[in-house]
Amino acid sequence: MFENIIAFFKNMKKSEKNTNNSKDAAKERLHLVLMQDRANVSADFLDLMRQEIIDVIKKYIEVDEKEIDVRLTNKQNTDGTTGAPALYANIPIVNIKQEAKLKEKKEAEEEKKIIEEAKEVINETQNEKQEIENDEKSKDKKEEENTTRSKGEKTKEKPKK
Secondary structure (H helix, E strand, C coil): CHHHHHHHHHHHHHHHHHHHHHHHHHHHHHHHHHHHHHHCCCHHHHHHHHHHHHHHHHCCEEECHHHCEEEEEEEECCCCCEEEEEEEEECCEEEECHHHHHHHHHHHHHHHHHHHHHHHHHHHHHHHHHHHHHHHHHHHHHHHHHHHHHHHHHHHHHHHC
């Protein structure tokens, strides 16, 4: 007899769980139908879009999938009329994945390294440019000196004639 009472309560608990599950499922279906109606898109399309959004977000953060709420609503214009459909997503974040943090840090370090290398290249280029300018100035000076010497030698040669 005691076993029958336990079985009765277990069955009550199961039916209560089933009622909650079917209630949640019906609520979800109703949301999908309303979204479909508002945005003129199919429920399959909305479900696919929702899943893809979740998949992308899950690459970087841990989320509570049971509590995610993605829905399409109509945006209200400032004059009170109904505007274009808008996508709203309420996605509870459990934790940011360590890999994403490390990847972000690594990318920042790589950017710093690239910037430093670019600065070095710029400095080297400026130094080379300065050296070239100095060489050209030296050549110009030497040519000027040679020209001056040549003129001096020519003037010295003239009196000999």
